[in-house]
Amino acid sequence: MLRVGVLVSGGGTNLQAILDAIDCGKIRNARVEVVISNNAGAFALERAKNHGIEAKCISPKDYENRALFNEALLEAIDSYHLDLIVLAGFLVTIPAAMIQKYRNRIINIHPSLIPSFCGVGYYGLKVHEGALARGVKVTGATVHFVDEGVDSGPILLQKAVEVEPGDTPKVLQQRVMEQAEWVILPKAIDMLANGEIALG
Secondary structure: OEEEEEEEOOOOHHHHHHHHHHHOOOOOOEEEEEEEEOOOOOHHHHHHHHOOOEEEEOOHHHOOOHHHHHHHHHHHHHHOOOOEEEEOOOOOOOOHHHHHHOOOOEEEEEOOOOOOOOOOOOOOHHHHHHHHHHOOOEEEEEEEEOOOOOOOOOEEEEEEEEOOOOOOHHHHHHHHHHHHHHHHHHHHHHHHHOOOOOOO
16 A cells, blocks of 8 residues: 655645545555645645545744754654655745655656746746747646656656637636646556556
8 A cells, every 4th residue: 555645735636636536446555644734724734634634734934944844844754654745736845855765756746748837936827827928739737756856857647738719827727737637646646556657
């Protein structure tokens, strides 16, 4: 059984997609042990509690400096003996020590077809604003391993989504979540849990 930790900053729609996929058997041989947020008000923590999953807030604001926060985050992650860490809209830089320790065991979902509209400054609605400003006809989402760069780790899965006339960033964001993110993130976890993609 793959022990999964999910890190999230906001509402937790990708977390919900993971929990639903576990419940209906689309993700096999995996369970979420803990949900950690940097934001005490994140609805994702409520989603975790409603599912009987431990929910923790570890915020940089509660520590004197980033080094102490990084230490606390890594300590918490270690305490759950996780096999896989899923970044599902986690807007905090992952400590280098954590990336080294969990090499190819941390995955992220990004709302574009990497290498387009990714890297520093591209998160949330900014990704979709960028896609619309450029006039692309196809966008999508990418699941990738996390390395020391921003959105630069090895790609595991991608799914394309059509951009439609009249799309706003919010409308496009919703379509990308529904048609791509909520499909390929659970699929990647299932593949990792069942040996179809090798863990580090």
